[in-house]
Amino acid sequence: MTKLDRFLVYAEGHRLPLCVAAVVMVAAIAWVDWLLPTVSIGYLYLVPVLLSAAALNGVQIVIMAVLCGFLREAFDPLEWAPGATGRIVVGTACFAMTGFFVAELNQRRRLLTEHLAEREEQMRMRRHAEMQVRVLIETTPLAILMLDDSGRVELANESARQLLGFEDGELSGEQVQAYLPILYRILKTHRAGSNLRTNVECKGVRRTGEVFLAHVWLSTYSIAGGQGLAAVVWDSSENLRDREGAGVDSMMATSRVLIGAISHEIRNLASAATAAHAMLGEQAPLAENEQYRVLGTLIQGLEKIATSGLHASSGRETGTADLGTVLDEARVVIEPSLREAGISVTWDVSENLPLVQADHHSLLQVFVNLARNCRQALEDAALREVRICTAVESDLVQVRFCDSGPGVAHPEELFRPFQSGAHSVGLGLYISRAILRSHGGGLRYEPQASGSCFTVELWPVENAVEV
Numbered sequence: 001m002t003k004l005d006r007f008l009v010y011a012e013g014h015r016l017p018l019c020v021a022a023v024v025m026v027a028a029i030a031w032v033d034w035l036l037p038t039v040s041i042g043y044l045y046l047v048p049v050l051l052s053a054a055a056l057n058g059v060q061i062v063i064m065a066v067l068c069g070f071l072r073e074a075f076d077p078l079e080w081a082p083g084a085t086g087r088i089v090v091g092t093a094c095f096a097m098t099g100f101f102v103a104e105l106n107q108r109r110r111l112l113t114e115h116l117a118e119r120e121e122q123m124r125m126r127r128h129a130e131m132q133v134r135v136l137i138e139t140t141p142l143a144i145l146m147l148d149d150s151g152r153v154e155l156a157n158e159s160a161r162q163l164l165g166f167e168d169g170e171l172s173g174e175q176v177q178a179y180l181p182i183l184y185r186i187l188k189t190h191r192a193g194s195n196l197r198t199n200v201e202c203k204g205v206r207r208t209g210e211v212f213l214a215h216v217w218l219s220t221y222s223i224a225g226g227q228g229l230a231a232v233v234w235d236s237s238e239n240l241r242d243r244e245g246a247g248v249d250s251m252m253a254t255s256r257v258l259i260g261a262i263s264h265e266i267r268n269l270a271s272a273a274t275a276a277h278a279m280l281g282e283q284a285p286l287a288e289n290e291q292y293r294v295l296g297t298l299i300q301g302l303e304k305i306a307t308s309g310l311h312a313s314s315g316r317e318t319g320t321a322d323l324g325t326v327l328d329e330a331r332v333v334i335e336p337s338l339r340e341a342g343i344s345v346t347w348d349v350s351e352n353l354p355l356v357q358a359d360h361h362s363l364l365q366v367f368v369n370l371a372r373n374c375r376q377a378l379e380d381a382a383l384r385e386v387r388i389c390t391a392v393e394s395d396l397v398q399v400r401f402c403d404s405g406p407g408v409a410h411p412e413e414l415f416r417p418f419q420s421g422a423h424s425v426g427l428g429l430y431i432s433r434a435i436l437r438s439h440g441g442g443l444r445y446e447p448q449a450s451g452s453c454f455t456v457e458l459w460p461v462e463n464a465v466e467v
Contacts, residue, residue, distance in 0.1 A: 018055045022049075034075050069089075323458065326364050357459045392460075401453065440459050
């Protein structure tokens, strides 16, 4: 900052002292001019005008100029010689223009200072934003890549270098085709001029040759001479393993429940057949019959198979599930398909639902199956509504799936497997009830004046029962 800038800044904050100093200076010049009648020192009035102009407005500058012009002429050696009025006007005009020049200079300086301060603030904010973006890019666990129109890496963060095995090397300048071939293909096949935004799952290859599953969010953008591509990459291999592992575990758990339920039915039939076989064996001619003995052996074999199935299905641990979380996941899964089918869905779910005695994935399967049944029941209905609600009754947590469909004509046949006319193989409700019963809960049908309602019953963990 120059001395003039410092003076102008001082003048803005100290107007009164500056004006007083200017008046005192005018008085001193007038007194000296009066003491020296033969010497013209009128030009010195420019000093107080210049000094005060930085602190005065337009009218005040004119008043100061008139005062200085009059005093200059009053104590001039020529005194009031002819043409004095003209000289006063000219002197006043000169003083005024000098003052306006200084005032305008101060105004321009103020505007320039404000502009520079605003620009500095914008630059500071930009540097701060760039630093935040840089920190975000470098610290995010997601790999970020930017490619030029030839498919070479222009920018890569630390996660990208780690993902592709470049911890000790420079990834910039490498051809992405060797590591994420789909990015190169999209860059070369996508039509220039239109930006693409999508996500894909594809194969990725590390520098060491290790293959991984990559989930990629990408977008193209226009650059000089072609188009570039920005990609955010996530190694979803572990997620795939967890997902498949959870799928296998869920399938095995459901299979054990199904085996147990069918084995139970087979054992009941085998027990009845054993009783009938024993009653028939009391008759002497049949007791000696070879085919009768073979039939008895077959019935005993079926009973052993059923007993083995029951033992296999009982070899599991009772799980604990967060009912609120399961219902949230069920909402994400089933609500879009119901709305696409033109079905309105109402969720009346209580807050702070307790932990329940159930397997998380199996319970989610039950809810999804009940929602599918509601959708099938409403295919030809005029009013298409589904209501899902929760309640706690008699120490049990109940989840109801109610629809506005035509209802169930034969409720007594609902939970029988392999029903004729059922969708798929007719095992949905049968397996769902078997899953819930394996955790001490249940599934029942509640008759309604219109529509149908299925109620899932679960035990809270604090009231858990032995299964």
